Amino acid sequence: MNTKSNIKAYNKLSDLYKDERVGQSIMQDADFTIHRMEIVHNKPVQSPVFRANYFSFVLIEKGKSFYTIDDHKFHTKPHTLYFTNPGHLKSFGIEEVVHGFIITSSEEYLKEHIHATVFDEFSFLLTEMVPPCFLDKTRFDELQHLGEQIFEEQNKNSALRHKIVSSLFMVFLLKVKEFLMQDNSFKVAYDRDSEIVNQFKKDLESTFRSNTLKNGALQVSTFAETQQLHPAYFSTVIKTKTGISANKWIQDKTVTEAQALLSKSTTPVKEIAYRLGFNEPTHFSKFFKKQTGLTPNQYRKQ
Structure with a gap:
């Protein structure tokens, strides 16, 4: 059983991945990250319960996994999009190696590189409990393509790297917003007493x-x-x-x-x-x- 005393809080993804039970150790030099899921999780794994003080966006092309938010457990499948925001107890399990992307961002990064009033445009980011969104192949491929572009630019040494990445991430967020607003399960979660x-x-x-x-x-x-x-x-x-x-x-x-x-x-x-x-x-x-x-x-x- 996890108690408040032994649940760790992480301010960035690299801190979480220092725990060898979670995934492959990564380097992080900014408040924004993008990684290939199959690289950071190259084998089945079950994470401990933790609290992440950053936003996460996960694109699952194929593989089998689940994640928990507080007392809720969600299962994923191919062409899944889901995101989590700061403030919840979380865990995840990789049952079969997952291929796709995990993108993380701090609140400070969103305000500095997307917009100072980012939560006006992207109020869905404040929704405290979001179920996974299962996309058709066409919509998933759009996000996957953006993920590929962001990943490629993030790993360049270009002087304009951060500006290009933040611009692409803005497009990514707009697409996520568009797809979530078409998803009935998300609309229910967005509209209820939350x-x-x-x-x-x-x-x-x-x-x-x-x-x-x-x-x-x-x-x-x-x-x-x-x-x-x-x-x-x-x-x-x-x-x-x-x-x-x-x-x-x-x-x-x-x-x-x-x-x-x-x-x-x-x-x-x-x-x-x-x-x-x-x-x-x-x-x-x-x-x-x-x-x-x-x-x-x-x-x-x-």
Whole structure:
């Protein structure tokens, strides 16, 4: 049985693949990866339960496998597309060697290389539980062809490699969106009561777009009121549907934004604190160290 204490969280695919029980070790120098499934998993394997803090897109041309999201288990077959997003307990099993692609991307990569408001255009990425999509050969071949192009460009030393890859990935996401919106099982998953979760994630995202958060903007009750829900009920839905409390979602999002500001800008820590809704910089420093083990200045230097 897996307990919270022995379930590992991974911020990138290469960290997951350091575990020899999972697959072949890989190198990763960016927040975007694409790998051939038959290379990283060249034999049957059963992964442990883990939490991945990145988005994954898997194209299965042939082979036999399954994956789990929280308490749900899904089986794949040839011409399967599926994706998972951050925040869930996951595992997977390769029963017969799978041929295809696995693409991963961090939230930061999506915002920097696709669009700053990526979740407006691709709101399906916020859907917390997506069943596999079984495509006909024509539609699958379109995605497979894009995968081949992305894989080829990603492995070149071109000065424009990152721009070309991100452009192709944008087309890939548009195609995924088009195909998912034609899939009845996905539409059911997209439309059910997970709307509360989707709206919460959108509200959380839009809240951080302002240059400076208003005091109280990051209270669970504020997000509940936005949807005209009682805070207790709202919290229960978020926790039940995602396995993570609304407060933890807010804390994790705050840390992600803080890390981005600390690593990508020279904005003073004091200003970052105010921008993220902290009345006192010392409160921000204590919060950040509690969440990451480092002070803001230590993180920036590192």
